[in-house]
Amino acid sequence: MNIDIHKYISQLNEAQQAPTLQKDGPMIVIAGAGSGKTRVLTIRIAYLMSQGVDAFNILALTFTNKAAKEMKKRISEIVGSSEAKNLWMGTFHSIFAKILRFEADKLGFPSNFSIYDTQDSVRLISAIIKEKQLDKDVYKPKQVLGRISSYKNSLITVKAYFNNPELQEADAMSKKPRLGEIYQEYVDRCFKSGAMDFDDLLLRTNELLSRFPDVLMKYQDRFRYILVDEYQDTNHSQYLIVRALSDRFQNICVVGDDAQSIYAFRGANINNILNFQKDYDNVQMYRLEQNYRSSKNIVEAANAIIDKNKTKLDKVVWTANDEGHKIKVHRSLTDGEEGRFVASTIFEEKMRNQLGNGKFAILYRTNAQSRAMEDALRKRDIPYRIYGGLSFYQRKEIKDVLSYLRLVINPKDEEALIRVINYPARGIGDSTVEKLTVAANHYKRSIFEVMEVIDKIDLKLNSGTKNKLQDFVTMIKSFQIINENQDAFYLAEHVAKKTGLIQELKKDATPEGIARIENIEELLNGIRDFIEGQREVDGARGALSEFLEDVALATDLDKDTGDDDRVALMTIHLAKGLEFPYVFIVGMEEDLFPSAMSMNTRSELEEERRLFYVALTRAEHQAYLTYAQSRYRWGKLVDSEPSRFIEEITDHFLEYLTPAENNYRYKPMIDADIFGDVDKSKLRQVKPTASTPPAWVTSNDPKPDAAIRRLKPLEGRAPVSSTPIPDSKLVAGNIVMHERFGKGEVLNLEGVGADKKAEIRFEVGGIKKLLLRFAKLDVI
Ligand code: ATP
Ligand code: MG
Numbered sequence: 001m002n003i004d005i006h007k008y009i010s011q012l013n014e015a016q017q018a019p020t021l022q023k024d025g026p027m028i029v030i031a032g033a034g035s036g037k038t039r040v041l042t043i044r045i046a047y048l049m050s051q052g053v054d055a056f057n058i059l060a061l062t063f064t065n066k067a068a069k070e071m072k073k074r075i076s077e078i079v080g081s082s083e084a085k086n087l088w089m090g091t092f093h094s095i096f097a098k099i100l101r102f103e104a105d106k107l108g109f110p111s112n113f114s115i116y117d118t119q120d121s122v123r124l125i126s127a128i129i130k131e132k133q134l135d136k137d138v139y140k141p142k143q144v145l146g147r148i149s150s151y152k153n154s155l156i157t158v159k160a161y162f163n164n165p166e167l168q169e170a171d172a173m174s175k176k177p178r179l180g181e182i183y184q185e186y187v188d189r190c191f192k193s194g195a196m197d198f199d200d201l202l203l204r205t206n207e208l209l210s211r212f213p214d215v216l217m218k219y220q221d222r223f224r225y226i227l228v229d230e231y232q233d234t235n236h237s238q239y240l241i242v243r244a245l246s247d248r249f250q251n252i253c254v255v256g257d258d259a260q261s262i263y264a265f266r267g268a269n270i271n272n273i274l275n276f277q278k279d280y281d282n283v284q285m286y287r288l289e290q291n292y293r294s295s296k297n298i299v300e301a302a303n304a305i306i307d308k309n310k311t312k313l314d315k316v317v318w319t320a321n322d323e324g325h326k327i328k329v330h331r332s333l334t335d336g337e338e339g340r341f342v343a344s345t346i347f348e349e350k351m352r353n354q355l356g357n358g359k360f361a362i363l364y365r366t367n368a369q370s371r372a373m374e375d376a377l378r379k380r381d382i383p384y385r386i387y388g389g390l391s392f393y394q395r396k397e398i399k400d401v402l403s404y405l406r407l408v409i410n411p412k413d414e415e416a417l418i419r420v421i422n423y424p425a426r427g428i429g430d431s432t433v434e435k436l437t438v439a440a441n442h443y444k445r446s447i448f449e450v451m452e453v454i455d456k457i458d459l460k461l462n463s464g465t466k467n468k469l470q471d472f473v474t475m476i477k478s479f480q481i482i483n484e485n486q487d488a489f490y491l492a493e494h495v496a497k498k499t500g501l502i503q504e505l506k507k508d509a510t511p512e513g514i515a516r517i518e519n520i521e522e523l524l525n526g527i528r529d530f531i532e533g534q535r536e537v538d539g540a541r542g543a544l545s546e547f548l549e550d551v552a553l554a555t556d557l558d559k560d561t562g563d564d565d566r567v568a569l570m571t572i573h574l575a576k577g578l579e580f581p582y583v584f585i586v587g588m589e590e591d592l593f594p595s596a597m598s599m600n601t602r603s604e605l606e607e608e609r610r611l612f613y614v615a616l617t618r619a620e621h622q623a624y625l626t627y628a629q630s631r632y633r634w635g636k637l638v639d640s641e642p643s644r645f646i647e648e649i650t651d652h653f654l655e656y657l658t659p660a661e662n663n664y665r666y667k668p669m670i671d672a673d674i675f676g677d678v679d680k681s682k683l684r685q686v687k688p689t690a691s692t693p694p695a696w697v698t699s700n701d702p703k704p705d706a707a708i709r710r711l712k713p714l715e716g717r718a719p720v721s722s723t724p725i726p727d728s729k730l731v732a733g734n735i736v737m738h739e740r741f742g743k744g745e746v747l748n749l750e751g752v753g754a755d756k757k758a759e760i761r762f763e764v765g766g767i768k769k770l771l772l773r774f775a776k777l778d779v780i
Pocket of ligand 1: 012013016031032033034035036037038039040257260291292293576577579617
C-alpha cells in the first residue's frame, strides 16, 4: 500500500499526532468537545493501515452508523476504498449483530434470528402482562421493558435475577413483585421466536465470549486493534465486550470526554473512562486541549458551564479561533412565539449571509418540543428534517411489509406474525390468535409451527378457520421459495402485491393514504439501492436478511437522503459528536431543561448540565438560547422560568435580545427598596429576562442581576404566587421549607402587608431575605 499518510498527519497538531502515531498498547484520549478526538481516531486507523496492519484486524466502534460511514469515507480517501471496505466499523449493536449471526447456533439461536425493535418488545411485554392478568397500570409495559433492559445491560440474566434477593425485593418494593416472572417469560418467548432485542445483541455477545473460549480467541485474534469513540457513554455490557476482545493484544485506543457523558440514565457508566488506567497495564493517557470547532465565546461559555459540576476530570479547553459573537438569549411569551423567533432568525441569517438550510440546527431536550418549531418553519417555507422521531422503518405501512419479509426469513418470529396474520383482513380473529398463542406456549413451539400442523391438533377451530391458517402458511412458504430464486427487491414487490397490502392502502384516497403507498415505493427503492450497493462491494446477490438487519439497527440519523440542505431538528442526545455553524437550543426553562425528572440529586443535575455542555459545544459560529414564559405541556398551558443554566453562563458571554422595557413590570418594586443592600444603579442597567416574580432577594447576593432576571413580566396575567403564608403564622424561630432552598430557620420578620419579608438562614445557601408574598414556604 502506497499511502501518503504524512500529508494527513501534518494536518494534526502535535498533541493530536502523539496518540495517532502510537501504534501499539492501551491508550486513552480524554479531551473536551471539538478538540479533534474523532479526527484522531480516523487518521489513526489510516496510519495503522499504512504501517501494514490489515484492515480485517481493525475494529472501530462508533456512536452512530452515520459516524462510522463518514469515518470510512474519510479513510477511503486516504487509503483507497478497496482497503477501507474491509474495516470492521460500526455501532456496538451492528458489529455484534453480525458476529452473532456467525455464532448464533452456539447459543441455540438460528443464524437468521430476528431483531426486535422497541415496538416489538413493548408489544410482547404487554401481551405477557395481559396473559398473566396483571394490572397494566402498575406493570406499565414501557417501564417494565426499561427495567429488563437495565438488567440486561448490567448482565443480570433471569437466573442471576432469581439468585439475587435484593433485586427481587427492590421490585417488590416498587409494587412489581412479579417482574422477574415477566422477565423470564419475555426471554423465553424471544428465544422461542428466534429473536433478540437490542440489549440481547450485547448480552448474548457477552455470553458468547465468556462461555466459548475458542470463540473469544478467534475474535481476539481477528480484532488486533480496537478503537472506541465516545467511550464515556459505553454501558457495562459494552465495556465488558471491549475488555474481553482487547485482552490478548491490548491494542486498545479509546477516546472520550467525561464532560459529555449523557447516557447514565440508560446505564452508561462514567467509571469506564475513569477506571481505564486500572484496567490495562502501561496505559498511555493523552489530552487534547485546542478546540477547532467553535468561537472563543462559545468555548469559554461552555467551560464556565461545566465548571459548575463537581464530578469531573480537570481539563483545559481553549481555542485559537476568533472571539465570535456573543451567545444570544431570547425570551418569548409562548412556545409558539419561540418557534416563530427561531424560524425568522434562520430566515434572516440565511438571507444576510447567503447560507444553506443545512447550516442550522435546532436542539431540544424532549421530542415534544419539535412541533412548535415545525409549525413555524413550515410557515416560512424553510425545509427541515426531524431526526429521532418515529423512524421511517417504524411507520405502520413499512413495518407491515417488513413483517412479512421477516417471516420469510424467520417464520418463528412471533411479533412479525402477530402483526400481519390478519392484516390485510383475512378472517383470522383475535380468539384464534389467542388459541394459537396458548398452544404454542404449551408445546414450546412458535405459532407458525403450530399453524403448520393445525390439522393434527385440536384447538377447537372450525374448518374454515383452519383453511385460512393453512393458506397463510402456504403463502409464506411460497415467498420463501421466491426468496431462494430471486433478489430481495423482486420478493418485496411481490409481497406488497400478493398479500393485498397495496390494495388495502389504495382504498384510502386521502393524502395520507397516498403518502403511505409512496412510502412503500420508497421502501422498495431502498431495497433496490441496498442490493445494488452490495453487488458493488461484494459482488454478492442482494441478501434479504442483511437488509433486514440493517433496517432493524438503522436510526434515521443514519439515513442519507441526498437532499440534505435542511434545517436539522433533534434532541440534544442525538446531536452528540455533530457540529453546525448555527445552533438554537430551545426550551431553556426550569423543569424542562434541566428536566423536572432530573433535579432530585446532584448527579442527575450534573448529567443535565453535561447535556447542556454537549448542546452548546455543537455550535461553530453562533449559539442561541431561547425560552418561553409559558408553554403547552401535557395539554396544559404552564408557566415557566428561565433555566438556571442561562444564569450559570457569565453575562459577559451573553447578549440579551429581548428588550427590557416592554416586559418590565416590576420596576416599581426596586424603587420600593425591596432589594435591600443591592446596588440599585447597577440593577437598573440590567435587562430583565426572566419570567418569575422576585421570590427572594438577598442582601449579599454576589450577582444582583441574577435576582433581577427572575422578574416576571406580567403581560396582563396575575403573578403566579404560591400559597402565601398568612402573616400571623410565621414567627422568628420557625423552621421552614422552601421549594428551592430547602430547610431554613426564620431569623427575623420586617415590613407589613404585601411588603412583608422574612430573613431566613437556610442550611444550604446561607441567609436570604424573602418577600413573603412570593416565597414558597411551608412551616415544618
Ligand atoms: P466531540 O467531543 O464533539 O465529539 P471531537 O473531539 O471528536 O468533538 P472532532 O469532531 O474530531 O472533535 O473535531 C472538531 C472539528 O475540528 C472538526 O470539524 C474537525 O475537522 C476540526 N479539527 C480537528 N482537529 C483539527 C486540526 N488539527 N486542524 C484543523 N481542524 C481540526
Ligand atoms: Mg467526536
